[in-house]
Amino acid sequence: MKKVIMLFLSIVLIFTGSISSVKAKGFSDVPADTQSSDYISYLVNKNIIKGYDNNLFKPNKHVTRGDAALMIARALDLNIEKRDTDFTDVNRSIAASGAIQSAIKEGIINGYSDKTFRPSEVVTRGQMASFLARAFKLEYEEASTFTDVAISSTSYSDIRKVLAFGITNGYSDGEFKPGEPVTRAQFSAFLARGLNDEFRLTVYACGYDPASRVNPDRQTMNCLLTKAARESDAKIPPELLKALVSVEKNDWKHFTEDGEPVVSGDGGIGLMQITNTTGYDVERLKYDLLYNIKVGVEFLATNFTRTDLPKFVNHDPTKLEHWYFALMGYNGTKPKNSPLVKATGERNPTAYQEKVYQELGENGFLKTKIHSIEMTIDDFNYDPTSNKNIEFVKKTFNLSEAATSSKEILKVGDRITYFGAGLRSQPGKSGTLIMKPTITDELTIIGGPVYDDDVNSKNQFIWYPVKIDTNGKKYSGFIASPYIN
Structure with a gap:
């Protein structure tokens, strides 16, 4: 949980995995049988990086800010024509002037407050992470920490982003070494991985190996559920997804002690208690925790837009109360889940969706305004002695109080x-x-x-x-x- 767990972890980060690629003309100082050669060849073939005279690449030479701007600009097909820049120390005669100006315009690299760019300054691993996170517009972060990366660091978030994308990882001693200079061989590896997913490192989300068939610890499961909700197209509030899992009464467990999936009496499979398996890989639902979560998230997201389920005025996925009927649909629109008791018109505290919000308040420490949903028993047509689905007479509901915004979908900069x-x-x-x-x-x-x-x-x-x-x-x-x- 503290570190990103990769399929292979090496102290020298550029020698990881294996890939087949078309070889460019070899450099005398880059052995052809190394992973570094594959990265360099890939970039040379795309005219992103070049060598030196005498058939040298100089893999251990440090990369400067000017070098980085030029290579990134070529990789992203930005304008690299030499031209005037915004900086006092970069005139149009400098080879990287056009690339620097383009990188600045795209927000990839920043200048300094004294109006200099310092093109000859060596790039560090922390700076590299920031350049590439911005260049590839990376959004998601891996939930890992390094002993030498303080949250006050300007590259804190960007380091987590390049980790999540499989561009690089940390060292075996738990450090990232953000102040360490980046060599040409290393930068080639990082840039090639960003451009080509075949080169990327294998990243286990939240440090969990889905092939392990063991239950992750509680906070790793918290991470997996939060990540699945935040990265879903519907942007499901993570706190609701976790409250739903808690209501399923499996103690956040997917596997039994012998590695078999938890299956309920009604056939619900695994953590998300999937009962509708049509169109899904049942074996994966049983033995792949991440797939089980993904399918559950899809069901919930679909419910939010289902035409047969009621919606709210200004139906907004960021509002916790607006998921009320989507949560109901997850368990079924049966009489047992009626929001109101037919005989009395009182709220039905045993309804599935009501229990989800109760769980959110009790263990998620987040109270909602579902009590202010304006509804009456006449809005729901059903026979309490039958198992037939509820007919929703009213299709749009409102709240008498302001809805509660999700607290777990906030982003950097908010x-x-x-x-x-x-x-x-x-x-x-x-x-x-x-x-x-x-x-x-x-x-x-x-x-x-x-x-x-x-x-x-x-x-x-x-x-x-x-x-x-x-x-x-x-x-x-x-x-x-x-x-x-």
Whole structure:
């Protein structure tokens, strides 16, 4: 959970895996039987990188900011024609001037506050991560931490993004070494992996090997569910997906102790209790946890747009209450799940969707406004003694109170306020309190979700890395998602 687990982990990052490619003319200082040769050949064939005189590549030479701008610009087919730039130290006669200006325009590389670019300055691993994360417009982060990458680091989020994309990984000692210079061979590996998925490192999402047939620890499962919800096309609020899993009463388990899938009395398979298997690979539903989660997410997402299920005014997937009928549909629109008791018109606390919201409040520490859904028993036509589906007389509902926004779909750069205990040094109770912002202080999210330090913690929420400037001081730390305004 603390580290990205790759299929192969090597201290020298460029020698990983195997790939077949068309060889360019070999360089005398790049042995043909190494992985590095494949990366370099791939880029040479695409005219992205070039060698030196005397058939040399100089693989151990450090990459400069000018070199990086030129190679990235060629890779992305940007304008590299030499021209004037915005910087006092880059005139049009410099070979990389056009590439530098294009990279700046695209937001890939930034200049310095003194209006210089410093093209001869050596690129570090941390800077490389930022350049490539921006170049490939990477969005998702891997939930990993390195002992030498502080959340206050400008490359904190970008390092997690290139990890998730399979561009690079860390060292075996738990470090990323963000300040270490990048060589031409290394940059070739990173750039080739970004361009060609055949070169990419195998990344186990949240550090979980889906072939293991074992249940991940609680916080790894938290990560897998959160990631699946956030990356779904429907942008399902992760807190609702996790509350749903809790209601399924399998204690967040997919496998039994002997590696077999958990199957309920009504045939529900695995973590997401999939009963409708038509069109799906049943064996994968049983033995591939990630596939089981994916299918459950698809069902829930489809329910949100189903024409036979009611919707809300301004039906918005970011609002927790607007998933009320989609959650009902996940378990079935049977009389047992009627929002109201037929005989009395009172709320039905045993309805599946009601239990999901109860779970969210009790263990997700997030109260919603489902009590303000404006509905009467006349909105639902059904026979309580029958097992036939409910007929929805009313197709659009409203809330008398403002709906609750998801707290777990926020992104880097979002500005929020917070009413929790304060910023912690680590995600979890083990982290010391750094400072307590006021309820009006604005905090900025600086990275994707992280998870409780205690891997067995039953907490279902996530933590965000944030920063705040207040009273002339700068702070960074972790905050718990339920207490975000």
